[in-house]
Amino acid sequence: MQPRHFMSVVLAATLWGTGGFLGTLLADASDVPPASVAMWRMVIAGVVLTVWLAARGSVGLRSLDRAMVVRILATGSLTAAFEVLYFTGIALAGVGLATLVTIGSAPAWVALWDWWRHGDRPDARRVLALVLALGGLALLLGSSLTAGDRALLGTCVAVVTGAVFAGVTVVNRTPVPGLGAARLTALSFTAGGLLLVPVALVLGWGAPSGAASWGIAVALGVVSTALAYLAFLSGLATVPPFVATVVSLLEPLVAAILGALVLGERLGWGGVVGGAVLGSAVVLLRPQRDEPESIH
Template sequence: MTDAIGRYAFAIAPLAAAALWGGMYVVSKWGFTLVPPVTLGFLRVALGAGALWVVVAGRGGPTPTRAEWPAFAALGGWVTLTVATQFVGTELTNASQGSLLTVMTPVFTVCLGAAVLGERVTAAKAGGTAVAGVGTAVVLAGQYDLSSIAAGNLLGVALLLVASVAWAGYTVWGLRAVRRYGALRAATYSSLASVPMLGVLAAGELWYLGRSPADIPVTVESTVAVAYLGLASTAAAWYLWYKGLEYVSAGTVAVFFFAQPAVGAALGAALLGEALGPGFVAGGALMAVGIWMVSRERAGPEESSDPTVE
């Protein structure tokens, strides 16, 4: 009984991660006006990776061997592609485009999970994903003028689609690393591997813009933005996301991503004074039903491995 409760609790850890990512909507109001997008992404991941490493170092245990680092480097590549395209794409698109395209991630994850890992797309998983997706669309339709979807920057749209596919890749190809090393170490070393990659891209961005690191303002807003993005939406959220993979399939974890825009809308109303759309409650209820449908699935063969619990 205790084991079952613990298993279910860790299975819904990705819901907490999605809630932390929902907060990025508010934080980005500050961050993108002060720091160029790729540079902000580099600062985010560098701080998050550093925080995760402090935890891992404090707990002790073996570090990856030379033979193991290529797997983490590959995951770091997915991280780099996700962060760079997501932040630049977000800057180039309007709010309705950004929100709708971001929630394509669960769809890509379910498809990749089936194609790469052979995960079963059961009726409960497909139905729950569809219901949660409809709920998300209802929430967003009440928040934004969806007729503006076609009015934004096409390059930004393409970049956000790439970001969605890249995070699905980080989720799917990260499953084996999570099951072998545990969520904490998998999140830590994949994040550390991405830091030099993002550092090179950030240096290129600053050079292109004719700016230097000294030009980035150190204000209360920029400090809070980087701290939240690094500690909450990277260190904590990425660990929680991978924690779910210790117990359930990539496709099951993915459905929790639908909660992100609802949390973002609620925080926007609470902290920025934005009005919640008329469909918020109804859409949120549909989203909750869809997530519940998927989370009730019993673990299949691909979900039943004995995880290394951190």
């Protein structure tokens, strides 16, 4: 596991954490339903990256082989499904509970897959990091862990959502020759965004209104989505999927810090302690000197 790839995953989780903040600003500036938010962020991310690659002459649609197309469609479909399921889980179970179950279950799904498929089990250091991360996440989200009438259904949806995110990670654990992270992110998100258009039409269509709203939407698509997934998929070159999904638990910590600093939300001592514990879990997972550079 190379340190630069580990830091790429940390950067991805940090950028994902800006999504909730930008989503809140978008909701305040323009009434866009959750399904349409998911659609716009994927479309914008895919189109911006594709245009950037086209300007450099790096899109190369004609050079795509079957393996590349399968990886692009798999990544785009899984990411689109994750976006819709995550917002559905939030609507049913609330932000705190849905986030805890979704992000918290992803490492467990990856561990189960690796154990069933490869016979691999995470070592004691990684298990300890997961326990610390989940404990810190629970403390961080403690004030928002309210259960409504549909909490059980929402929790079930969140567990499935965590499995889908684990799928994105596992599918991309081995790069496809000739398909770099930028090209994969651009084409898969364009495909995934287009897949979400009919979903948004059924579940709730809306578009940003005004320059300010579109600016927020572009930031959500470029910063919180395109750059975040570009960093994440790049990091998977040597970072094990289990480690990557645990590090992704930094996302709600960044969101909570931004909420406290910019939106005036109260973090509380439980949130401070939880954030510190969560941060210690990520430090525990950092590459060790005697660790091989790549496990793939």
